[in-house]
Each structure stands twice: as C-alpha cells, then as structure tokens.
Amino acid sequence: MTYLPILIPVPLLLFAFIGTLAGLWRRSLAYGAALLGTAISLGVATAGLVVVLSEGNLHHFLGGWDPPWGIEYVLDPLSAFMAMLVTFIGLVVLIYSRQSLLHELPERVVPLYVLKLLLLAGLTGIAVTGDLFNLYVFLEIASLAAYALMAVGGRQSAMAAFRYVVLGTIGGTFYLLGVGFIYFSTGTLNMADAAQRLPALYESRAIMAAVAFIVLGLGLKMALFPLHVWLPDAYTYAPSAVAGLIAPIMTKVFAYALVRMFLTVFQPDYFRVTLPVTDIIGWLSAAGIVIASILAIAQRDLRRMLAYSSVAQVAYIGLGIGLANPLGMIGALLHILNHAFMKACLFLIAGGIRFRTGLVDIPLFAGFGRLMPWTMAAFTMAALSMVGIPPACGFFSKWYLVLAGLDAGNWVFVAVILISSLLNAVYFFRVLEQVYIRPLREGVAEEQVREPPAEMLAPILVLAAGIIILGIINVVIVTQVLYPVTEPLR
C-alpha cells in the first residue's frame, strides 16, 4: 500500500480549508494557499505518473480497510495522466486568475479561490478513485463547486447556472441509480471487484439498466451531444477565469469516467457487441461534431463561439470512444489532453481581451493583431491547432481518429472529422481575418487595446507553447501512457 494516490486530492481539500481561514485575515493569502495546494498536488501527480510508468499501478486503501470492503484509490497510467492534466491546467489558470478576478469580482476573490480548489479536488478525486460510490461523491463535490463558480458572473450567469444545476443533478442522480443497480446485483462497489463479478451477470436486465443510467448520467455531465444544452450559456456568462478553468477540464474528466466504465468496470465487448452503447455514442457524437461546429460559426460572441466549439470537441472524444478500437481510444484520450490545452488557451485569451477592452463580440476585434501581438500570436497558434495543422497537437489526435475510422471501415466518421476541420477553419479564420486584416473599428479606444498584464499573458503563452510541445512529444505520450491503457480493446 502507498499513500501517493490519496495525496493528490488531499492537498487541494486541505488548502481549501486553510485558504478560507487565511482569507478571513488577508484576502491575498487565499491566493497563495490556492497556488501552494495546487502546486503540491501537481507535484504528487507528476511523481505518481513517473512511479506508475516504471513500477506499475499503485493502490491505497482508505483507513486501512482492504478492498472490496473499504474504499480503494488506484493510480494507473490513465488516472495519473488525468490527475496531472487537471492539476497542471488548474495551476496555470490559477496564476492567470489573480488579476482577472481582482478586475471582475474584487469582493469575492476568497470564496472563488476556495471553490476552485474544491473543484480541482473533486476532479482529481474522480481520476484516482477505484470505488463506484466514491466517484459519485467526488462528482458531486466537483459539480457543486462548479455551480457556485459559474453563478457569480451576474444575473445571466445565475440563470445559466440554475439550468446546469437541474441538468447536472439529473446526470449525477442517474449515475447513482446505475451504481445502485450494480451494487444490488453484485454486492460490491469496488470497480476492480465489480469487474470480476459482472461478466456472469451480463444477461441480467438490471445490469443493462445500470449501463443505460450510467452512460446517460455521465453523458449529461460531459455534455455529449445532444445532452449539451446547459453548456453554451454556462460557459458564456461565467467569469473569464472560471470559464478558463471549467471549459478545458471538467467535461473531459467526465469523459474519463465514461472511459473508465467502458474499459475497467465493464469489459469493452459488453459495450461494443452485447449492447450497442458505443455505436449510439459514436453516431450521436458524429452528428454533434457537425451541428455544434455549424452553430459555432453562427455566433458573434467569442466566448459563445468557443462554448459551441467545446461541444464539438467533446463530441470528438465521444467519436473516439464510439469507434471502440485501440486507435480510436488513443485518439479520444489524446484529444482530452490536447483540447484541454487549446481550450484553456482560447478562453484565457477571450478573458484577456475582455480585461483590457471589455469587448466580447468578434467583429469588434478588428485590428487587434497589431496592438496585442503576443496574445494574438497565441490565439493563432491555438486556432491552427483546433483546425488540425501540424505540428500543433490538435492535428495528431484528429490523425489517430481518422486512422481509427479507416481501421473500422467507417467512412462516415472519417468524412465527419475532415468536414469538421473545414468548419473549424471557417470559424477561426473568421476571427483571424478580423484581427489581422481589418482596420481598427471606430469607437474602439486604441489606447485600451494593449497586451494583458504579464501575470495573465504568461499563462496564455505557456499554454500556446504547450500546444507545440505536445505536438512534438505526442509519440512519447502515446507509446508510454496511452498505448498500454488500450490493452483491453485488443
């Protein structure tokens, strides 16, 4: 037994507590606490990934109770990878959020930092837990923190957050109902133990119902098309530093939970052959990619365009899961990583522009390329990656998805990925045209259009550089981390 898995969410919870108390005394201390907690957690997650890759899976039994009775925390390559991704993006966005929150919500910085820590604690908890009910608890911790974070942007965001509360609760409760069916059929909540006992019960209607409820519940949480209706408003009206944190990682972690169900709890053939789960996810995602991309083209508000683009990108992950072959799964998991970097970068840039100028509508960004050269260079980088131009990382996940589509002989999915790349190009080049070619609009004060402060610009540039670096080292990530994960599919 080792303590590494549990040590990933614990610093976040602990510093959420410390941050609240310290924030009562001095507001700025809450920021320090948030930064320190996330940095420790990132360090542990990185160490965890290194140890897991060299020595194999790590297990922690909470309170010393052996599984299947106690709660087990498991660090395997996939969960360590997710925990590291969540904490890294969390740390980068936290550095960004100090200036952004002081500007947008100066009175509420302390609770916002604490909620961010709780959100990260919930998301890393989902990644490392090996217990079905414990996953529900972490899912609700993350969701409750996200509801509160999204709601602070004004009256529109409160309404958007309320709709998210209702739909998110349906999702969480469906998941709980599915877990109930599994528990009453197998008598266990431990994922590894359930995986042992479930194959004998695959014919049972209770287990089929459990699969339906769990997939529906997690589908709602990850905004899988057509269950995405809560997402566009929620992302649009949330404060910039919140949208920048929630958009890149939250839906991805629920996608990870779905992958976990597919690969670990149930055997892949149950989702592929016995029940048509992966087919349904795949075809809905294919429809979602095209429809959400077209909707993104129709938006004026940059944040709303990015929100619809998120729906389309989550559908890419769904498409990879739906293809249900090793290449498709690699594509989906790599896209979780790549899209987290791209979307974090884009949302932070949208926040940076709003910080300086207060503008959100794309036509008003005309001529900004000359005045904000670094920010717009980062935007161009992320946009090229979203379209899928090598060596940016977005190209490689799409490449794996196309290969997987060819492998499965599914020409429709291949066509969907190619068409959606064109659609991506349309909605991003539309922004780039305004930014670089059009002259500055009348009424936009030129002296306001400056680079955001260094504290906000640095995270943007780190993420933009990350897009290139991930593109270059993607072979290492795929062979070292993701290829072993797809073992059950082979």
Place this chain on the structure above:
Amino acid sequence: MILEAFTDRYVYFMTVALLIIGLYGMLGKRNLLKKLIGMIVFQTAVFLFFIEGATKFFIENGTKLRGSVPVIDPQLGTDPALYVNPLPHVLILTAIVVSVATTGVALALLLTIHRGYQSLDEKVILERMRQ
C-alpha cells in the same frame, strides 16, 4: 406471483412513480421553484430505491419475515441473513448530504435570479435575458 412481487416490492413502483414525477417537474414546469421541487422529488426517489434495496426477506416457520435492524440482537444471533443490509443506508446518508447542499446552492441561485429579473418564470426570464 405478480401480486406477490407487488406486495413485497411495492416500494419500487413508488420509486418509479416518484422518478417520473420528478423528471416531469424539472423538464415540464416553467416555474423555476417547481423545477427545484421536481429535482428534490427525483433525488428522493433514488434514496428510496437504495433503502428498499437494503431490505431482506427470510422464511421462518413458513411465514415470510423482513430482516431486522442491523444491530446484533442476542435472540436472533449473528446470521447476516436475518438483518437488513446497513451499507445502502450509509451511502444514502452521504447522498442526502449532497442533496441538501445542491438544494442550498439552487435556492441561492433562485434568490439571485429573482433579484435580477423580478420573476421565476422561465419564459419571462429567457425573454429578459435576450434583451
């Protein structure tokens, strides 16, 4: 047979009824407060499902009896079949805490929405949001 399934497990039928009432409240009602009430009914249905799942039956002298409270009774002995399963109760205790927190957040949001829009009618709010 069917009648016995109904009398033994009638709670499951109530669970399904509550789930549907809750879903209808959340998706069919325009008033946000009614949506919230639907949400609470919906969650409660799942709690009821878990609690009912903990029940155990055993046959003694030809009569069917329900399992006892999960505290060891000297007269009954230590046979686990004679006691209900305590674990679902514990799980639901956690889920109830989650539900209370969700309800609290939702009520706070409703207050903010009402202050901002002077209404809790979804249609009215969506109209005012677009203005």
